[in-house]
Amino acid sequence: MAHEQKPKQPNLRDPAHNGSFNAWLLGSSVASLASAIHLIRDANVPGSWIHLIESRRASEDGLAIVGDPESGYDHRAACMPSLSDICIEEIFTSVPSTTDSGKTTMDNVEKAKTGLAPTCLFIQCGHDLEMIDASKFSITLKVRTQLAVFMMKPEKSLCRGEIKQFFEKSFFDSKFWAIWSSIAVEFRRCLRRYFRDFRSLNTFAMLDRCRYRPYEDIVGRMTRFLQNQGVDFRFSSKVTDITVDPGHDCGAVSGLKFTQNGSESIISVSPRDIVIMSPGSVMSGSTGGTNSIPPSLELLDAEDKLDENWSLWLGASPNLGDPYNFCTRVSESRLESFTITIKDIEFSSLLKLLTHSEAGSSSLISLRHSNWFLSLYIPRRSSFPHRPNDVQVLWGYGLFPEREGNFVKKPMLRCSGREIMIELLQHLDVSLEHPILNNSITIPRLMPRLTAPLLSRTYGDRPSIISENTANLAVVGQFVEMPDESCATMDHSVRSAQAAVYHLMGLQKEIRKSEQSSILNILGF
Incomplete structure (x- = not known):
């Protein structure tokens, strides 16, 4: 995994490094907010050294x-x-x-x-609805065996694969499939990570977890905490280009071009500074309708309407994966x-x-x-x-x-x-x-791009958390590659932020891997 590599970036908390440095977090995302919290909590970085550049006009903007x-x-x-x-x-x-x-x-x-x-949970059965009793929920031995065989396949054999290629038609008529579906690689990862939860349907406990408004209760509280810590939020801003100096070791980000309220500026980035980027966005191109009017289809395929998270990734490729695999397959x-x-x-x-x-x-x-x-x-x-x-x-x-x-x-x-x-x-x-x-x-x-992180892909389509070509750059969020980890939940974004901070800051800490289900779990022993 990326976080297991030896750090190329020096430990910025070392007393030999006198003076401050800057942490530049690019893009509006939970992963950016989580990166800032890990910098403060785990690396003791003062909030005023951390800068979030994002397109939200204010902390309460962009609510769900x-x-x-x-x-x-x-x-x-x-x-x-x-x-x-x-x-x-x-x-x-x-x-x-x-x-x-x-x-x-x-x-x-x-x-x-x-x-x-x-x-x-109710599932449609003919013209009626059947309520599924969590205590009696079961998966037949035949389905379990198919799942076990599927889990044993190496991920590389599943790349670009669709789930319908690996199971009989009867599998897709099962209650199990009615509850859970995805593309082949992601489905395998979800099985390994969450299968034990299907017995009690704990995957639906997330619907009961937040008091009122899940997005606001989470993102709003994280934002207010960081503002209280003195983090520099540069709202109504977006980075349009990243400059890399190839002369520094294996390369280092040396500048950021960004616009704020219509004005363009250049930010100089020193080799000791760190840059954490959130590529891609699932809400890009979102459009609403009304009770009498359908949503507009104008933005559905318009690449020029992509938000800054996509634009930045498109400008940074091919060194950071293939964004076109995810943003163009609407x-x-x-x-x-x-x-x-x-x-x-x-x-x-x-x-x-x-x-x-x-x-x-x-x-x-x-x-x-x-x-x-x-x-x-x-x-x-x-x-x-x-x-x-x-x-x-x-x-x-x-x-x-x-x-x-x-x-x-x-x-x-x-x-x-x-x-x-x-x-x-x-x-x-x-x-x-x-x-x-x-x-x-x-x-x-x-x-149009809500399930883009779950699209079929080959190795290299997703960027690694740590760039091999840039010493002070990390990439976080739903679109980064983390072996064996599923991007189906928010935890993937937070775990990537943790890995990025630990690596860039030279922290000798282990990233907690998620628990995995075994073949025996699948077979029911």
Whole structure:
């Protein structure tokens, strides 16, 4: 792994290095925020030495939830971070709570789970929904054997492979597949990392982990903590070019060209400075619609509309992988989400109407017979703390928005919010004469690159965390290569940030690898 290499960068905390240095963190991402926290926590770097250059206009800009009860909420729920591993938990333990004195953000996360029933899972079976009992959830021996054989394959044999090449058709009709799907290499990594959680469906515990708004509760708290530490946030800025001086050892970043509020400047970078870059962005090109108008398709293939995280990576290649493999395959990486705002229906009545169940907890419905492969999440607690009591907010997504609907005979990406609601209700066997249709506002959001980190790839398409050609540069985030680690959760970004800081700062610390499931776990012994 990249973090196991001997550091090329000197230990910047060594007393022989008198004076300060600068840490330049490029791009808006959780990985950038995590890098800053690790610099402060593990390397004792003063906050004022750390500079985050990002396009957000302010700390509260770019939040995942917008809208109101009258015009409808837009909850970009599909980019909701997953809390599932030790690295992200360590970060949250470092960030103080903004509401409880003496507590941490992790304390708040754990407190929010107390006394809550786990999310119920419903899977479409014919014209009905079947609730999956976590305690009785099982995978047949035949499926387990197929999974075990798949796990034993070397990753190199799976590159550019699609999962349908490795399993029989019956596998894709299984409940297991209805719960979990991805591309071949990433699926293998997810199996090795998360298989033990399928027995209790703990993969869905992430839906219950944050108090109100997952993105805001995480990113907002990390940002406020860093601002309190004196970190220099350069908002409304983006780096447009990186200059590398090839004469310094194996090369070193010597300058950054960036724009701020329309003005262009050059930042000089010394060989002792460090630069940490976040390439790529899953929300680039995102566009929303309304209850009566579908999302615009204008930005779907427009490479000139890519955000700064992509532009910077495109300018830095080919030394840092192949960004074109991830940003141009929008027909494979796009996903469409939708947020439904419903008035004048109580939660219990809504749940019974949609699931035909009296279950009192949050519910996740997987409509596996839907041409769009729709999923719907009905939260027991609202992600919108200031909403009126008579308003319920649901969210969902479609994995195949380019396909024609089963009932609405056109692609999902060309449907208005109301048309998506009509398709959903008919799958759930709810009459279109029911008041829910006219009492709801559905806001669709098309995200052309949301699953880009999961696309098939070959070795070398993803950059390593530590560049072999540049002594003071590291790359972090969802698109970096970390052997055996899955990029399906936020922990991948945080772990990459930890590895980058430990290497660049010359820290003799081990990166905690995630636990892996064994073949015996898969077979059930």
